Amino acid sequence: MSQVWPYLPARAVNITSLAEFDRLAAEALGFQRSRGRSWRVHRVDLRGRDTVLAALDLAEALFIDCQFSEAGRALVQGTGGLCMDSGEQLPFRTSDRGLYTPEELYEGISTQTYEHVPDARIYTYSQQHGPRQLLSDDQAMASTLHDHHVGQALISEVYDGAFKDTPIIGVMGGHALSRGTEQYAQALDLGARLTRAGYAVATGGGPGAMEAANAGAWLADRGREEISTALQMLAAEPDAIHRRTGWARTALAVKARFPSERTSLGVPTWFFGHEPPNLFATHIAKFFANATREALLLEQSNGGIVVLPGSAGTVQEIFQDACENYYATGARVVPLVLVGREHWTRTLPAWQLLKALAAEQIMEDKIALVDSVAEAVEFIGGMQSLRRRTRF
Known part of the structure; x- marks a missing residue:
């Protein structure tokens, strides 16, 4: 076969x-x-x-x-x-393991370029085989086992570990958002506000808006001047795709200057391996299979979803979550907030379709379109967080 x-x-x-x-x-x-x-x-x-x-x-x-x-x-x-x-040695563990840390994925980045760190080596492994080539049973099983154990580790952290006592808010947004922009600062502010309000931030774990929200969680206990300094430091290396090494090292410099005890979750994928994972998520569930990654990220966001401006991938996430809410019973619907009226009504008019889909449904009162991250946090705060399903 x-x-x-x-x-x-x-x-x-x-x-x-x-x-x-x-x-x-x-x-x-x-x-x-x-x-x-x-x-x-x-x-x-x-x-x-x-x-x-x-x-x-x-x-x-x-x-x-x-x-x-x-x-x-x-x-x-x-x-x-x-x-x-490519090399020949398997660059990842298939045995039982916990979630990744930034330090594990970026081991050696202080002295070597990104191409030499474990994250890049694993990405290369995942891309070695074209669709016309056959995988051996060992190759197919290795990646499948890896994703199985990472998924189990994620569930364990949600129910019994770092995130067991905090509702999780999924923050979705585009990977192309550049450091140094006002939009990046707003996404960082969103992550900080949610964290201060007692939520745990979960993102797709990549650069752009995802990094900004995780960085906001990391810097949640810092004052305005310190956050401004951190933003200025990050802006010195704004491009995660063209300058991966400098981009990563600058994040490390910010973390070293502003230590934090705050936690947040990143759920990236080697399916989009050209987008490096950000270093501000303290717990990283990185998968080979993007479908698994998308499903778990949305499923575990029991406190709600906040969607910042993005493009195709972000639109997909809006309606993947909307589909879950559309068919859910009342107790299982989570709030969904789109930030940016101009973007979501004119640039990419997803709001009109979302609103029509929600009409006369239980989810109708749990969707919102706002212009500021402060409004988004206020809307989320007015909703009751979804009680997590029992594990067994």
Whole structure:
């Protein structure tokens, strides 16, 4: 029986020859945004392609066991691409384990570049096999066992561990939100407000709005001036995709300057492995399977969902949660708040569809559209948190 590699993006572009690379590069360069979106380039000799590499945006591309000229690798990395050597040793544990910590995923980042830390090595492993290749039973079982144990560890922390006494608020938002922007500061303020109000913040664990909300939880006990300083420090390295190493090291510098006892949850995935996990989530449940990750993040957000401006992935999360609420009994509906009237009514008019879907349903009184994070926290605070299901 053939096996399908379940952790490779369905629309990933697998390039295994120089001819394929040249054809797709020419096609990409014909568009205004010359992007190598979802490219996975395997064992291709690119030593004569420096001019093409310099012209492409390769922020979402992964080059595995490729050959480059002396300048070629730097050209790829300069635009945000990852150049990795596959190796043969399994880079993750399949046995019973707890959740990840930032220190575990980023081990060595202080002295080495991102490409050498465990998070990057595991991502490379997950992308080695194209959809036309067969997995051995051992390979398929390794990733499945990993996700099983991480999922069990997450449930354990929710019911019996770090988050057992606090309602969890899921904060959703775009990964492209840059440090140094007003929107990033607002997302950080949301995380801080929720944490001070007695909630636990849970995000998709990546950069952008997700990092900001986790950073807000970390800095919840700091005053306005200290938070302003932290924001200024982070703004020095705003780009998580093109400058992963500097982006990560700056977060470490902020954490070192402003120690914290606060906890928050990040639930990222190697399915979108070009987006590095943020270092402010203290507990990280990182999965290979994105569907598992999405389901668990929404299911465990028993206090409510706050949705900041985002794009396709954020819209998906809105309606994935709305579907759960639509079919839930009254006791199982959780509040859902969209932040940003202009964004959610005009830029991406999800609010109109959400409101129509909720009409005359139990969820109708538990959705809201607001303009500020303060309003979002106030709305959430007026709702009763969902009582967690018993474990057994």
